[in-house]
Structures are given as structure tokens and as C-alpha cells.
Amino acid sequence: MAFEALFKPIQIGSQTIRNRVVSTAHAEVYATDGGMTTDRYVKYYEEKAKGGCGLCICGGSSIVSIDSPQGWWSSVNLSTDRIIPHFQNLADAVHKHGGKIMIQITHMGRRSRWDGYDWSTLLSPSGIREPVHRSTCKTIEVEEIHRIIHDFTQAARRAKEGGLDGVELSAVHQHLIDQFWSPRVNKRTDEWGGTFENRMRFGLEVLKAVRAEVGDDFVVGMRITGDEFHPDGLTHEDMKQIAAYYDATGMVDYFGVVGSGCDTHNTLANVIPNMSFPPEPFLHLASGIKEVVNVPVIHAQNIKDPNQAQRILEGGYVDLVGMTRAHIADPHIIAKIKNNQIDQIKQCVGANYCIDRQYQGLDVLCIQNAATSREYMGLPHIIEKTEGPKRKVVVVGGGPAGMEAARVCAERGHDVTLFEAGEQIGGQITIASKAPQRDQIAGITRWYQLELNRLEVDQRLGTRADEATIQDLRPDVVILATGGRPFLTQVPEWGYDADTDKSLVVSTWDILEGRVEPGKNVLIFDTICEFSGVSAADYLADKGAKVEIVTDDIKPGAAVGGTTFPTYYRSLYEKEVIMTSDLALHKVYREGDSLVAVLENEYTGALEERVVDQVVVENGVRPDETLYYALKERSRNKGQTDIEALYAIKPQPCLQEPGEGFALFRLGDCTAPRNTHAAIYDALRLCKDF
Amino acid sequence: MLDTLLPILLFSALLLAAIGAVRRVRLWRQGRPSSVPVIKGLMQVPRRYLVDLHHVVERDKYISHTHVATAGGFVLAALLAIVVHGFGLQSAILGWVLLAATTSMFIGSLLVAKRRSPPPSRLSKGPWMRLPKSLMAFSLGMFAVTLPTAGILPEGVFQSGLGWIAALVLAAVIVWGLGEMFFGMTWGGPMKHAFAGALHLAFHRRPERFSDGTGGEHRSTGLKALKLDDDNAKLGVEKPADFTWNQLLGFDACVQCGRCEAMCPAFAAGQPLNPKKLIQDMVVGMAGGSDAKYYGSPYPGKPVGEHEGHPHGPIVARQGTSLVDPETLWSCTTCRACVEECPMMIEHVDAIVDMRRFLTLEHGNTPNKGAEVLDNLIATDNPGGFDPDSRLHWAADLNLPLMADKQEADVLLWLGDGVFDMRNQRTLRAFISVLRAANVDFAVLGNEERDSGDVARRLGDEATFQTLARRNIQTLSRYRFARIVTCDPHSFHVLKNEYGELGTAQTPADYHVQHHSTYISELVSANKLTFKAWKGGSVTYHDPCYLGRYNGEYEAPRDVLKALGIEIKEMARSGYRSRCCGGGGGAPITDIPGKQRIPDMRMEDVRETGADLVAVGCPQCTAMLEGVVEPRAGIKDIAELVADALIIETPADQSPQRQQAPAAPRPALEVAS
Numbered sequence A: 001m002a003f004e005a006l007f008k009p010i011q012i013g014s015q016t017i018r019n020r021v022v023s024t025a026h027a028e029v030y031a032t033d034g035g036m037t038t039d040r041y042v043k044y045y046e047e048k049a050k051g052g053c054g055l056c057i058c059g060g061s062s063i064v065s066i067d068s069p070q071g072w073w074s075s076v077n078l079s080t081d082r083i084i085p086h087f088q089n090l091a092d093a094v095h096k097h098g099g100k101i102m103i104q105i106t107h108m109g110r111r112s113r114w115d116g117y118d119w120s121t122l123l124s125p126s127g128i129r130e131p132v133h134r135s136t137c138k139t140i141e142v143e144e145i146h147r148i149i150h151d152f153t154q155a156a157r158r159a160k161e162g163g164l165d166g167v168e169l170s171a172v173h174q175h176l177i178d179q180f181w182s183p184r185v186n187k188r189t190d191e192w193g194g195t196f197e198n199r200m201r202f203g204l205e206v207l208k209a210v211r212a213e214v215g216d217d218f219v220v221g222m223r224i225t226g227d228e229f230h231p232d233g234l235t236h237e238d239m240k241q242i243a244a245y246y247d248a249t250g251m252v253d254y255f256g257v258v259g260s261g262c263d264t265h266n267t268l269a270n271v272i273p274n275m276s277f278p279p280e281p282f283l284h285l286a287s288g289i290k291e292v293v294n295v296p297v298i299h300a301q302n303i304k305d306p307n308q309a310q311r312i313l314e315g316g317y318v319d320l321v322g323m324t325r326a327h328i329a330d331p332h333i334i335a336k337i338k339n340n341q342i343d344q345i346k347q348c349v350g351a352n353y354c355i356d357r358q359y360q361g362l363d364v365l366c367i368q369n370a371a372t373s374r375e376y377m378g379l380p381h382i383i384e385k386t387e388g389p390k391r392k393v394v395v396v397g398g399g400p401a402g403m404e405a406a407r408v409c410a411e412r413g414h415d416v417t418l419f420e421a422g423e424q425i426g427g428q429i430t431i432a433s434k435a436p437q438r439d440q441i442a443g444i445t446r447w448y449q450l451e452l453n454r455l456e457v458d459q460r461l462g463t464r465a466d467e468a469t470i471q472d473l474r475p476d477v478v479i480l481a482t483g484g485r486p487f488l489t490q491v492p493e494w495g496y497d498a499d500t501d502k503s504l505v506v507s508t509w510d511i512l513e514g515r516v517e518p519g520k521n522v523l524i525f526d527t528i529c530e531f532s533g534v535s536a537a538d539y540l541a542d543k544g545a546k547v548e549i550v551t552d553d554i555k556p557g558a559a560v561g562g563t564t565f566p567t568y569y570r571s572l573y574e575k576e577v578i579m580t581s582d583l584a585l586h587k588v589y590r591e592g593d594s595l596v597a598v599l600e601n602e603y604t605g606a607l608e609e610r611v612v613d614q615v616v617v618e619n620g621v622r623p624d625e626t627l628y629y630a631l632k633e634r635s636r637n638k639g640q641t642d643i644e645a646l647y648a649i650k651p652q653p654c655l656q657e658p659g660e661g662f663a664l665f666r667l668g669d670c671t672a673p674r675n676t677h678a679a680i681y682d683a684l685r686l687c688k689d690f
Numbered sequence B: 001m002l003d004t005l006l007p008i009l010l011f012s013a014l015l016l017a018a019i020g021a022v023r024r025v026r027l028w029r030q031g032r033p034s035s036v037p038v039i040k041g042l043m044q045v046p047r048r049y050l051v052d053l054h055h056v057v058e059r060d061k062y063i064s065h066t067h068v069a070t071a072g073g074f075v076l077a078a079l080l081a082i083v084v085h086g087f088g089l090q091s092a093i094l095g096w097v098l099l100a101a102t103t104s105m106f107i108g109s110l111l112v113a114k115r116r117s118p119p120p121s122r123l124s125k126g127p128w129m130r131l132p133k134s135l136m137a138f139s140l141g142m143f144a145v146t147l148p149t150a151g152i153l154p155e156g157v158f159q160s161g162l163g164w165i166a167a168l169v170l171a172a173v174i175v176w177g178l179g180e181m182f183f184g185m186t187w188g189g190p191m192k193h194a195f196a197g198a199l200h201l202a203f204h205r206r207p208e209r210f211s212d213g214t215g216g217e218h219r220s221t222g223l224k225a226l227k228l229d230d231d232n233a234k235l236g237v238e239k240p241a242d243f244t245w246n247q248l249l250g251f252d253a254c255v256q257c258g259r260c261e262a263m264c265p266a267f268a269a270g271q272p273l274n275p276k277k278l279i280q281d282m283v284v285g286m287a288g289g290s291d292a293k294y295y296g297s298p299y300p301g302k303p304v305g306e307h308e309g310h311p312h313g314p315i316v317a318r319q320g321t322s323l324v325d326p327e328t329l330w331s332c333t334t335c336r337a338c339v340e341e342c343p344m345m346i347e348h349v350d351a352i353v354d355m356r357r358f359l360t361l362e363h364g365n366t367p368n369k370g371a372e373v374l375d376n377l378i379a380t381d382n383p384g385g386f387d388p389d390s391r392l393h394w395a396a397d398l399n400l401p402l403m404a405d406k407q408e409a410d411v412l413l414w415l416g417d418g419v420f421d422m423r424n425q426r427t428l429r430a431f432i433s434v435l436r437a438a439n440v441d442f443a444v445l446g447n448e449e450r451d452s453g454d455v456a457r458r459l460g461d462e463a464t465f466q467t468l469a470r471r472n473i474q475t476l477s478r479y480r481f482a483r484i485v486t487c488d489p490h491s492f493h494v495l496k497n498e499y500g501e502l503g504t505a506q507t508p509a510d511y512h513v514q515h516h517s518t519y520i521s522e523l524v525s526a527n528k529l530t531f532k533a534w535k536g537g538s539v540t541y542h543d544p545c546y547l548g549r550y551n552g553e554y555e556a557p558r559d560v561l562k563a564l565g566i567e568i569k570e571m572a573r574s575g576y577r578s579r580c581c582g583g584g585g586g587a588p589i590t591d592i593p594g595k596q597r598i599p600d601m602r603m604e605d606v607r608e609t610g611a612d613l614v615a616v617g618c619p620q621c622t623a624m625l626e627g628v629v630e631p632r633a634g635i636k637d638i639a640e641l642v643a644d645a646l647i648i649e650t651p652a653d654q655s656p657q658r659q660q661a662p663a664a665p666r667p668a669l670e671v672a673s
């Protein structure tokens, strides 16, 4: 049997886990009603259990005390008995499918925000400020230490009474327990700081008290770092010593090990490695911990592929693999391995849309899977065939919206023709994948390509559809997903011309697609501050250009998420790209062989000039509406999407009623430029009832 | 003149036939002893012929009518000819009857001739091509010489001038006829089949196969155990003379009708096997000589005339060639299609396994993955070499009740080695959900279960089979259960039909074993299951060999599918004529190449029905058919179809004391504030 190691059950404390795959703790940002695990939360985990996941550790950073604020990340609130019946629903839903479920519990100490909700005073061993959240805090007092230890016990009791299978104490990511461990943060001179034993004391007391509360038939695990990667932080050797120390108590049922600390922007990026990282970059750290402990070790960080997971387990590096984002991208990953449908797994591409939303306090969503966490709304991961009429569907445009629309319609059993003007599908994903370290984003397209082939969608590549070609197919439904073009005409002074030879500026697409040779001395003006600007800068610098990237926003790449801008910055600084903020591109003119870019300071109005040989402008996308207006009048619904039905995930009324001619819908950037997730979400919710 | 000549001819033909018969019997007697009730057997011949054999022959109506006319006519004509023309009892009435008998035989021979012009490829040519003419010679000759007896021609008509010439011609015709029919019968001509066939019916090695007039099932498909306790006895069959004498007799009965060849999946796939040729090779070996005088289809890819054998020479040479090449024996899937079709009740599979036993046990020569699989079975009790303690790994989340804990259950669920296969795990899960939906009291052996021994046995490793079987019997003897149910027809077959022989007084091994489709059909009849309406596409059903031909279960799976609301689109080859998936007998392990793959052919059968889905009831079939490249029909086990259709009533609320979680007002998108 293939994947034998993956499917070998394992005992963790009192619990048998059916396989070696774990969805590790992540802050989902779904716990509503003051931190309760309500419907959305339950359905999200039920889907993973249904999909075969062995162990779900839910509730990343769920709080045990009211002075560890719950609201910022809608985390689960274990500080009240009110949670117990909600846990019962959650536990039943997961157990029903043979899965196990535990919860991560913590007090975040200083690692939070104080400026909202209860306006809590944050606590930390020595009152030292935390940079990522810019949070100040007080020095914790012994009475508070004892209160919080008690809060931990009560939280664990609630988890147990709610029927969960265990708790994981978070001593990772610089929460209160590991704040005590770290000499960098713990400067105390009383019995809670200083010597190794003293620094260990808080965690040990929590562990002892929790174990005493819950007894032996309930799992208590601990998540730790394998190395903080801080000059003055806990090293791998320190962590081995710590792990061995707690393991020796015999009270810990397993260790979860993560590489890197995370209290700076830069280390944070390691914790949830994006697509610029190699596979399992920190496995060796978890392996090192495994050497010194006697209980199972779990490791998650860039393990996304079944073969990779099998290899790691077979090699005995760790006992269980976390495949956390892998499950966000495809909660049915295990079932697909078992069903011999490995090619159908929607593999996480490391775009980190999920975590980057979480850091902003937004609900966690997957860039490429719009059904994830929307199970409760009736958005399916597995699309059923329609029982209604079989329709002829024409999709124009093979970007994210068009690919998803074609896939969903084909899964419904309709006869689908997809037109794409380019030679391959993918749309802007293909462009994005050209940048250094961003190639893996093309994984999104790769999956769609496999699915469209499997579903036998008629793909007309290199074919620009017009009114006549569409009419010829006698469609029942026409979906336009034609995207747009870089919007370089907005400011005439930029000197854009459709003829590249005459144009004074080029777009980031021109650069990334290789349609324009990279210059030697390049100015990039990026007012959007998303991926495309920094990607173009990285690309050009990689080709040897001297690059300055200028924005009128607060910093270049400002809209790139918290776990991704650091890896761009690492690359851009290394290549000596100059990043300048607060300047807008006022005008470009030619002077001899050179171009002169006139920049205007956002706050003073002062003008300055750069003499360069190439000016690249990123000003977003202008929707391509021509085909839409050509077809609109002839369509039975005049091109209108019923948004009430769309938002309620209900069938479009125009398809329910009898009528002449085709129904026409627009998806993605050809309506208004948004993002990949928006395009895919709209396509899924529109087409799922066709 | 004819009056004198005919008795001489008749009696010398009979004498020669008798001499031939003695010689033939001596050839058979070269085989190992096998005790049979002689008188009882002989008494059974008419019934075995008229009921059992006819049952098979009748599947081809044309040849059945032909045979009744020809053989019936001949037997009667021969007897009467001896009385009338041999002993000279010139009764007009007998004459008329003899005329009728020869007429019937003549009509029969015309039909034989028609079937052979031109002969279908499965029929042998050579001497067989002259048989219709010989039949005509005998019947016409006898007819003519009997005309005076019946009073149609005047007495003495053959004595007149012209009559003399006619008499001479007739005598020649009759010599020809008698030569073929009497002399040829025991001296190796086509008519040998009648002589050997009748005795084969009398002394068949599996008398249980035949009806005894009491009704009920008469099936004998389990392989016979090899005695392993005698250290000096040769294991399996090395030489033709190592077969039992009645096996040799059976081979000799072959009429070369090629029905076996026409049904053999390995032959159709172009693998070097043809069951008819194999039987003929045994005949060649038993008499000694080369196969050059074989006039049927060869083993695909192996020209005729290059092999020869001897009753006491090896059938398979260690090096070079002798009578049969090993790949011929290893091509067989043990599907029994040949045995099922054979009008002479020949047991090809027994013979093949006997010869495999020698190759495996004495030569240690099991090709391709064979040796590895057998080593695995010995070391780990399963063919894949998986950790024997990992049998329940796939079911860690199912909390399966263990026999070791329960000691007693209505159903002992035999899981089989499919536990190590992810595809089959789905089937098992489905079946378990069916059992649970019907509230069945069941338990599994878990890590105490071992491979049933099926593969080891078919690969000829009788020793490993018996070890596995005895250990399983020991384990089973510790528990109380009403029946064993399994999703695996191979386990089903050995547990039901092959363990019995290995049971002891303390640990009898006569279990009530059921295939899951049979059990589900019982649950359906007892209204224990409720189903949603069938919404899928069209469905066909593939009969697994070990369920159908081996055990006669054709109806239960079909009944279950019907209960689901499925109307089955039958394949042209279904039921007892189902074509093997290619997965039996260790064939996928020995993996002998051919021109195409058997499962591809089977999926082609499926495609012809236009079905979207093929329902199966065997892990091996599932694996083989799913291995066929797409596009092809979907493949689902019956248990999966049933599980998918189940309507499961969930108890309204299990725990009344449970607090109700307050329902929170919920916006469509929950964004943290």
C-alpha cells in the first residue's frame, strides 16, 4: 500500500489518531458571539474530518483569560462556561467522521492589542514592548500569575466537558509561557525569572495544574519553537533542553514543533512559510526535538504534498505531519489520496492569503478555494451534477474567474466551451508567476488545467471570442471573464502609447511577461502597492537592472500581507533596490536617449526628477467591457446578475424562468478589478446552481 | 457373402477394439492410484450422461441435437448391428429399428458436416475433419445392408451379379465405418471420446459434481488438499504419470470441441495458454510422443511440433523444452471458464494447480513476483509483506468490535487482505456502514486474521496454504459466531470449500460462509435497510469467478442491485459465462505477457453495454478493472452502491441533558471587528 506511513494510526496519550495528518492550530477568525464555536466554525472542521484528517487542533491562540483579548482575531473564548455546549456540537461533528479534535489554549501576554474591546492592560514577565503589534504591557504580578494558571485549568476543564479530545498549550510564537522562557523578554529576578528552572516555572505550573484538572484520559500537548532565530533568543539547544525538561514530567502527551520565533515582521514570515520557501524548511528542528523527547512530535511548515508527507514520516523525522494550509486549500486531501485522486488535490500554493487576512483580523480564506469556511452557507467542495436541464455554457476568458466558472459548470454536467485569447489559461496568475520566488502561484492554474482536462471542457486556446463565435455555439449561458488591461491612460502626462516604441511608460505586465526588454536603470511607480509592483522590481533587479520603486502610498508593497512583504524585502534589499515612499509620478518626458520622470512629494508638493532608461507604472487594471456591451442588449437578463440571489448563494432567477436567448454574466476583473479570491468566489457562488 | 463377411468384420472390429481398450486402460493405469467405487460409478453413467453432461452440451442447441441424433443413433445401431448382422438374428422389426437408428445417425452426421464447413477456429481439424464422413459411411453402410432384413429389398439381393459388386462396395464402406467407430474408439481416433468419456463419467475424481436425483446444488470446486506429511512423496505433478489414473482418463475423454478455448480469457488475451491444447498435451504425454499431430489452435505464440513428452518424463523441463512451457501454466487465472464449458467434465484447473504445485514446491520456481509474494505470506501472513499488526490501521476511526473482546457475534466479518489496499478499504467501510445501518451484531478478528491462503494455494504453494488455513481454523475455533461474511469471493471460496478438509474433530472447519452480496440481499429481504431512489446512470454487473462459477451465486448480487432500483444491462458474457477480470489464480503476480490485457477485454465487454458503471463484488476485480485506462465506466462494489443509497435514521437527540447552544445571529460573512 502506498502511503503506509501516512495511514498508520498513532496513540497520543489516551487517544488513537487514525492517521498521521494533523491540521495544526490556526486562528480561524470564525468564532462569533464573543468567541463561540458556532455554525461556520463547526462546519469548517467537520469538512476536514469528513475529508479524512486524523487530528484537528482547532482554535489557534484561543484565550483562557479575559485579559488576553479575544476580539481581535475572533478567537475561541475558553474563559467562560458558555463555550461548553458549543464545544459539544464541534466535537460531535468531528467525531461523527472518525476524526479527533483538540484545541490550542493560551494566554497571549503582551502579544496582542490593548486598544479595543475591554481595553485590557496587557501583561508580560517584564513589561517589555512587543514590536509586531506595537503593544505595550505591564509587568505581571505573582497574584496574576496564579490567576492565569487557574484560568488555564478552567479552560482545559471546559474543553474536556465539551467533549474535545485534548488541549494544546501554546508555548510558541511568543505567548505568555514562552515569554517567561525567553531571557530576552523575561528579566525577572524573582522565582519566575533568571535561572533556567525559574524561567520554566510558569509553564510547568500551568502544565501541572492542567494535568491535575483533566486527569490522564485527556490529551495535553505543548507547542514549542525549535529555534527562535533571534540573536538573543532561544536557540535550538535551549529548546532541546526545555523540551526534555517538560517531557521528563511525563505530563506532556505530545510536542508540536515550529521553526522560528515570530515577534518581528521578519521572523514571522518564517512561521508560515510562503511560496518563496523550500519544502519543509525547518523539519530538522522538529527532528532535533524528537531526539530528546519520548512522546510523539508533530511538525507543520510547508508540508503540502502527500509524497512529501510520506517521505518525512517514513524517514522517521517526526511522528505526525501538520498539513494545515494544505487542508485550508483542500479539506478533502486525505480522501483524495485514499481515492487515488492525487491529481485532483487542490494543493496549497503558499500564497498566504489565509494568514495575511488573519493578521488583519479578517476571517481566514483561501485564495483559490472559495468553499473553505463557507460550508455553512452551502458552498460545496464537491460539486454535484445538476438534476435540471443540461445547458450550453460559453465562458470567455481563462483567468481565475473563467477557470472556476468553467470547472463548476462542467462539474454540474453542462456542456462548456472556454475561450482564451492567450496560448494558455491562467490569466493574471500566469503573469504573477513570472516573478522570482513567485512561480508556485502557477500551481493554481495547474490544478485548473488538470480539472478542465478531466472534465473534458472544450478549451479554445489562442482564440479571441467575438459576438459571432459565441452566437454560433447557441449558448444558454454566456459568462464573460475577460479581465482587463493595465490602466496607463489615466494620467496623460505619463506619455503612454499603445505602440510600445512610442510609449514613455510600460506596465508591470509588459515587464513580467517579457514583452518589453528590461531596462538598465529603471524607475517603477507603483500606486497600487500589491504584488505586481514589488514583483516587477524583483524581476528587473534579478535581470541586473538598477531599480528604484516609488509609491505615493506609505511604503512600497504596503498592501502585500504580513507574511509576504518580508520575503519581498529580503530579496529587494539584497539586490539593492531602492524603495521610496510618498512620491507620485507627475510626468514623464524624453531627453535624448533617456527618460526623465518627474515625481511629486505627496505632502509638500515638491518636484524631483529621476533620469532613467525605463519607467514602469503600476496603476491597476481597467476592465475590458467591449464584449460585454456588444452582448448585453441581446441577453435575456440584460447582463444583470441578481446580487440578492448571488450573495444569498441562491440560483439566479433568470435561469429559473422561461425566456428566449442566453443569460449573460460577468465575473472577475472585467467588471471591476478585485483579486483572485473575489473572482473565484463569485464564479463559484454564481455557477454552483446552474 | 455379406452374411459371412459382416459377422467377421463386426467381430474382428470388436476384438481389435477390445485389444485397443486394454492398451488404453494401461496407459491410464500409469497414473497414481485413486480409489473410486467401480460398480456404483458405472451404474451412474446413464444419469451423469443424460443429466449432467447434457446440461452442459445443451448450451449449444445445435450441437446438442446433433449429438443426440448421431450418438443415440450410433449406440442403437451398433448394438442392433451386432445382434442382427453379427449373430444373424434377421428380424424385420429389428431391421426397421436399425434402419431408423442409422437414419438418425446419418442426419446427425450431416449436421456434423455442416458445422465443420468450414469449422470454427475452436474445433480441431486433422482426423476430426473425416469424422462426419466416417459417420456417414457407418450409417449408410449399415442402412444399406439392413434393407433386406427389413424386407425393403428382397433377400439375396446382394448375391446377384450386380449385387456382388454392391456388396463389395458396401463391405468397404462398412470397414471404413467400423474402423472409425469401433477400432478408432480405443486406438486413439476421434471416437476415443465416447469410450474414455463414458468411463470418465463413471470414475470421475469429483463424484460430488454430479446430480444424484435428490436435487440441490452439485458443485465441487475446492482444490483437493495435498498430503504433505510423507517426506518421500513427490509434491504435485512432475510427469504425466504423476496424475491420478482417473485424471489421465479424463484428459483422454477430450473431444477437442474447443469450448474451453473459446472461453479462456488467457487465450483470448494472447497469453501462451489454450486449455484444449493443454489437455491434448497431457494426452500426448501419457502416450509419449510429440504434439505434431495436434490440429487445433496452438498456445498463442508457440508453434506446434516443438514439444514432446513421455509418461515418465518431466512435463516442464528445468531447462529447454519438454511437453509444456512453464508460462503456459502460469498464465491461467483459475477462472474455471474452461471447466464450466467442458462437455466432458474435464478438470483443467485441478491439473494446472497440480503441475504448479510441483514447480513451486519442488523447483521453487514461481515466476515474477510469485516468489516474493510467497515469502511475504510466510513472513507476514499477507501477500504484500505489510506489518501483520497493521491489519486494522485503516479502521482506527471505526471502533470495530473485536472477536477477542466479544467472543461471540452473529456475524464474523472476514476482512481479507484488502485491508491493506486503500481502494478496498472504501468497500469495507461501505459494508461496515451497511452492517451498522442494519444493526447487525458483528465482530472482526483484527490482527488475528491471516491471509486466507487463496493466493498461495493457486500459486501451488500448498504448504503455505495449509499453514495459513490451519492457523485461521485455530483462531476461528476460539469464537462463537453464526456465520462468516466477507466481501472477498476468494476468501469466501476457501473458507467455504477448502478449509473443511483441514478441520479436525476438535476444530471442525465447516462454517456457514456468505458473500456480502448474499448477506445484504438477506438484510434487504428482512426489510433491515431502506434506500433512496437510484439516481445514477445505467449499470452492468460483473460476476466474479469465485462467486459465480465457483459458488453458483449469480442471483443475490443482482437482487441487491434490483432492490436499489437499478436495472442491470447485462453483458453478453455474464453469469456462468462471465469473463474473468484477469485477477485470479495469482495471474497478476506471475504476470505472463500476452497481446492484450484481460481486464481491458473485460472493460470492452462493459463498454458494449453502454453502462456508465460496473458493479462488482470482489476486491480483485475492482483493482483489475480500475487499472484499465480511462475513459471507461466507473467501478463500484455492491457494498458501496448500497451504502451510498442508505437512508440512515439518526436518533433525534442522543443526550437530553445536553445544553442547547444558543443560536447567534449570523451575518453571511463573519469579519472580526
Ligand SMILES: Cc1cc2nc3c(=O)[nH]c(=O)nc-3n(C[C@H](O)[C@H](O)[C@H](O)COP(=O)(O)O)c2cc1C
Binding pocket: A024, A025, A026, A027, A028, A059, A060, A061, A104, A170, A172, A173, A223, A258, A271, A272, A273, A300, A301, A302, A303, A322, A323, A324, A325, A326, A354, A355, A356, A358, A364
Ligand atoms: C491562518 C493561520 C493562522 C495561524 N494561527 C496560528 C495560531 O494561532 N497558533 C499557532 O500555533 N499556529 C498558527 N498558525 C500556524 C499553523 O499552525 C502552521 O504551523 C503553519 O500554517 C505552517 O503549517 P502549514 O505549512 O502546514 O500550513 C497559523 C497558520 C495559519 C495559516
Ligand code: SF4
Binding pocket: A325, A326, A328, A329, A347, A348, A349, A350, A351, A352, A353, A354, A355, A365, A366, A367, A368, A369
Ligand atoms: S491562501 Fe494560499 S497559502 Fe493559504 S491555504 Fe490557500 S493557497 Fe495556501
Ligand code: SF4
Binding pocket: B260, B263, B264, B265, B266, B267, B273, B274, B275, B331, B332, B333, B334, B335, B336, B337, B338, B339, B348, B349, B580
Ligand atoms: S481456468 Fe480460466 S484461464 Fe485457466 S485455462 Fe481455464 S479458462 Fe483459461
Ligand code: SF4
Binding pocket: B253, B254, B255, B256, B257, B258, B259, B260, B261, B275, B276, B279, B338, B341, B342, B343, B344, B345, B346
Ligand atoms: S477440454 Fe473439454 S471443452 Fe476443452 S476441448 Fe476438450 S472436451 Fe472440449
